[in-house]
Amino acid sequence: MLSIKNLHASIDGKEILKGLSLDVKAGEVHAIMGPNGSGKSTLASVLAGREDYEVTEGEVTLDGVNLLEMAPEDRAREGVFLAFQYPIEIPGVSNINFLKTAVNEIRAYKGLPPMEAKEFLQRVKEKQKLVEFDAKLANRSLNEGFSGGEKKRNEIFQLAMLEPKLSILDETDSGLDIDALRIVANGVNTLRSQNNAFVVITHYQRLLDYIVPDYVHVLYKGKIVRSGTKELALELEEKGYDWLKQSVDAAENATI
């Protein structure tokens, strides 16, 4: 589904991603871990098409479609969804109205007519239940005055509503208490299917107890320095990142 080859990206002339490759197949969940500042959010932003980042090398395709040349909204319409690490507040814009616009824009891209109001509300109800999202929040202004946890849960609600192919969750677990974490994880687990894929960015292995990944990758200094299965996450939990950092840094020094 998603194929990233030798991706280099920089911001303000500073290279952050330095030759990152990753393959994600339909039905898979990949976890990306790594210390602060290693480039996890950068990867998410580059995939979503944030303009501040410049891609200097490499390629990214989604089901064979070249994402890098597309505007952010077109990537979204192609099925890329980013659950933001820091969701944005948009005062006065109702959550529902926003979602309706989003759903219909995506449909228009696919040549479909706008969704009937009744069908839309039906879907809202169904998805609210699925991800245990408070109906009161759905009717409020988009993230305005939401707590950190509520914002994260709204991301998952939106994900459920938009039914993307590829979902990237950027530290959706941070700032969630254990109950909220379980709810978010349940939501993701019910949304998982053979037709979609998830890239779950996280700091802690805790989330991976709930969302069990097929693969775990460690990102450090803009590259994937180690890949493995769920066991890798457990190993990291136990030993921390230092042993990995040291071996990478040592290798780097050796080549200089």
Place this chain on the structure above:
Amino acid sequence: MRKGMVLVGSNGVKKPRLKQGRGMSANNDEILKELAVEEYKYGFTTDIEMDIAKVGLSEETVRFISAKKGEPEWLLEWRLKAFRHFQKMQLPQWQNFKHPDVDFQSISYYAAPKAKPQVDSLEDVDPELLETFAKLGIPLNEQKVLAGVVAVDAVFDSVSVKTTFREKLKEQGVIFCSFGEAVKEHPELVKQYLGTVVPQTDNIYAALNAAVFSDGSFVYIPKGVHCPMELSTYFRINAQNTGQFERTLIVADEGAYVSYLEGCTAPMRDENQLHAAVVELIAMENAEIKYSTVQNWYPGDKDGKGGIYNFVTKRGICKGNNSKISWTQVETGSSITWKYPSVILKGDNSVGEFYSVALTRNHQIADTGTKMFHIGKNTRSKIISKGISAGVSQNSYRGMVQIGKGADKARNFTQCDSLLIGDRCGAHTFPYIEAKNKSAMLEHEATTSKIGEDQIFYLNQRGIDPEKAVGLIVNGYAKEVLNQLPMEFAVEAQKLLSISLEGSVG
């Protein structure tokens, strides 16, 4: 701010039309067409074969206009008094923009309704304007009128809808007619109230209007009557050339209620660059007047060429106890918008409200706000102003809250927010407070924000393109004001805000 200086703007108001709930259904069209013919038959519109007054302004011009309208002597005198005063007045200096060169002697003050086409065909019209028409879904024949391709009387006149509701209003004793008609049929009412809120001497443009006003609307709601429908001058076609100097007078007698809508979402062209309207509202005891405006006069092109100067004086008085006046305005048009819809809170416990969205882009200028004069006890006022600036436009909020000696326990809440799009525009706020009573409670909140790239990106990431994203953000920002508009108007205003900002981002 100079005392008594209030300038306000007119809209696409020509002649009154009534509007009820949703628009008309298709099969109404036939009836309307018939009615249109009827109206001409009954002389509902003023004489079609009118002359054009000689260019220039003198006592003779004033006499000419008054005679053409067949006015009584007292009204001519009233006009002349205004004119003589006008001659002695100077252009104001306090506004936050350079006053454009207006040569009062080069204007024709009485244009015939058969205005000459300004351009030969739609192909000669600014393509951007045409695009906007298309987006608003305006029929081709109306587009031609709006763009000044054909004279208005060549097209079916939508004003005619009026008669449909006239009977219904008559039953309740509501008077809703053109100003000229009111002068003829209800002279005692006009005489009693005309100029009592905005005197002829109020400011130079109010004086000019008083001297040369061509027509406008008159509304009287009798005691205890809740006007059964929204009264509206809203229609797309500039049926008569009264847009330049029009005059509106609305009186709600004791316990009466009326909601009045003015304006038009379609961008209106007019060969008259200077518009100076006057609106007076009078609310007696326990009465309520709600006045809503959507202003979208031609703003000029990208480089600021052309465009209407919209200098308007709007003021209401809460004359009786427990009365209420509420102004709501959505200002997106005109090259310069200069107006301060105000309320004199004379009656005890009376309430004044001002809700405003002013959007400026390209080279547009808006200097708008309100004045609340608290005179009675326990009077309350609320001001919600939302400025949106894009391009190289300048957007100023100017507001005055005055608490008189006797206004015990008066309260005001003011919130004025500015939203900036890009970094070449300007947003300014000039709040003035004069409190002569220590028991007054005044609250003022102000914010300035920018549409964040983060916000736009967030919406993009959900499949919404940048223009739609800005539309959503701006409408969210203006929601508190838009909510005050009657439903149908609100929907149109939302669309208008989004469309107005197209091309302003990225």
